[in-house]
Amino acid sequence: MIATAELESAIRTAIPVQHLEIIDQSNGCGENYAVLVVSEAFEGKTTLARHRYINELLRDQIALMHAFSQKSLTPKQYQEYLAKNAGAA
Structure with a gap:
């Protein structure tokens, strides 16, 4: 089982994080996570490069999970993401 704190520590240690959400989608068994990482470290990088970096x-x-998904956004993209989702609510 993977703990949310373990994922958070690994990400925050490697890059400057403006916002981080880690969601255990496996009802607490730690086998299916979705993450949203917002960092200026992603500026100028393609989505594929960002995903490869986090992976x-x-x-x-x-390797110990059943499923893993991610959104890796720049601060500007995150603001656009929030505005889009606020309009959809």
Whole structure:
């Protein structure tokens, strides 16, 4: 079982994080996580490059999971994401 704190620590240690959400979608068994990472470290990087970076960063933890999904956004993209979702509510 992977703990949310373990994922958070790995991400926060590697990059400056403006916002981080880690959601255990497996009803507490730690086998299915979704993460939303907002960092200026993603500026100028493609979505694929961002995902590869996070996947590599969490390689050992992801290997123990059944499923893993992520959103990796720049601060500007996150503001757009919040505005879009606020309009949909």
